[in-house]
Amino acid sequence: MLKIAVASENKMVAEHFGHCESFMLFETKNNEISKIETIANPGHRPGFLPSFLANQKVNVIIAGGMGARAIELFNENNIEVIVGAEGCPTKVVNSYLAGELESTGSVCHEHKHHGECGE
Numbered sequence: 001m002l003k004i005a006v007a008s009e010n011k012m013v014a015e016h017f018g019h020c021e022s023f024m025l026f027e028t029k030n031n032e033i034s035k036i037e038t039i040a041n042p043g044h045r046p047g048f049l050p051s052f053l054a055n056q057k058v059n060v061i062i063a064g065g066m067g068a069r070a071i072e073l074f075n076e077n078n079i080e081v082i083v084g085a086e087g088c089p090t091k092v093v094n095s096y097l098a099g100e101l102e103s104t105g106s107v108c109h110e111h112k113h114h115g116e117c118g119e
Contacts, residue, residue: 007063017063
């Protein structure tokens with residue numbers, strides 16, 4: 001089983017994982033989605049969300065963008081990071097499962113304003 005978290009905002013992939021309203025958690029078996037649940041973002045505090053999602057048994061995090069330090073922390077928790085995604089979370093997860101979704105390396109460099117993510 002693989003568990004994939006997608007940072008979501010208004011039922012779409014969020015531009016920045018830390019400021020999203022929720023995480024959609026997709027449990028998968030045999031490269032197919034078997035269960036979907038949504039959990040509220042418990043709050044953006046430096047270093048907290050990678051541990052929080054690791055405790056949820058997440059293997060992969062997908063978001064529009066993410067800070068470099070967060071990526072490091074996810075990697076330390078053995079969680080694969082995919083950034084640069086956009087659109088419908090279910091479609092994005094299906095693309096990932098089909099091997100068609102690749103990280104673009106969209107790293108956020110500015111944390112003062114929501115959504116200011118650069119390539």
